[in-house]
Amino acid sequence: MTASDLRALHLGRTPGDPLVLPGPWDAASARVLADAGFPALATPSAGVAASLGYEDGATPAAEMFAAVARIARAVSVPVSADIEAGYGLAPRELVERLLTAGAVGCNLEDTVDGVLVDAGWQADRLAGVRAAAGDELFVNARVDTYVTGVPEGVDQEAETVRRALLYVAAGADGVYPIMAPPEALPRLSAAVPVPLNALARPDGPGPRRLGELGAARVTFGPGLQRRAMAALGGFADGLRTA
Structure with a gap:
């Protein structure tokens, strides 16, 4: 699968029908999600970090790219990789490592060391x-x-739009104002001329509602990995008393 395939999935979305990209944290979870019929996947850096035994933001670049490669090899759908702030790599090396891993998309954030x-x-x-x-x-x-x-x-919303427009002018295909409040999504999507990514949280609106509010793409961060671990914890507790 190519970046063109992933790009095409973002286009022509109608309100209430965003592109839903669940986040696999390893090859096995990627296969489950692809087999469920999702047309593309988006790895969460925090979920991958947890699966490798690291705190969020502490995964060495080599291990993150190796994990992305295992996920991409396991499925036949496009995979986008969350690569945090890019691990200090120069753009050309960053791109080469993504493509070598088999990713056809990436998240790149504008925070370095929490700043x-x-x-x-x-x-x-x-x-x-x-x-x-x-x-x-x-x-x-x-x-x-x-x-x-x-x-x-x-003004937080104005600064979000300012940054988003600069990034679009620089060539970004999409913009992800992570943790933006749902009520801001209609204004943000109206101000930004590329697909808007919204984060679905357990205590917030679901993907369909986020789409109605203006999101063309919905991701979950490490939410699925954490829910899976919670389910495993419940199962493990049951085993002790079985």
């Missing part, structure tokens, strides 16, 4: 990734304004 980076710097980095990748990657630019916050006196 929101300068938007112009991030736009330049995205432009470098776009130039190195050509059309071979669907680049989903994550905007972390709702995760890290913004400086006092700065």
Whole structure:
């Protein structure tokens, strides 16, 4: 599968029918999700980290790319990889490692070590990734304004839009304002001319409602991995008393 296949899945979505991309954390979970009929998958860095025994954000680059490669080899649908802030790799090397792993898309966030980076710097980095990748990657630019916050006196939603538009101008195929409140999605989607990714959370609206609010793409972060581990924990507790 190619980036063109993944790109096409984002287009022409009607309200209430977003592209739903569940997040596998290993090859076995990827096969389960692909067999369930999902047309593409999006790895969550936190879920992969947990499966490898690391805290979120602490996975070595080599182990993350190896995990993505195992997932991509296990399925015949497009796989997008969450590569956090890019592990300090230069754009060309980052793209080469993604493509070698078999990913046809990526999330690239604008937070490094918990700090929101300068938007112009991030736009330049995205432009470098776009130039190195050509059309071979669907680049989903994550905007972390709702995760890290913004400086006092700065309007959070306006800053989100400003960053998103800079990233789109740099070549991003999609924008992911992670943790954006549902009520902001209609305004954000209206302001940004590319598919908007929304995060589905256990305590929030489901994918269909997020689509009605303006999301063209819905992902789950490490939510599925955590639910699977909770289910396993419940099963394990039952085994002790069986």
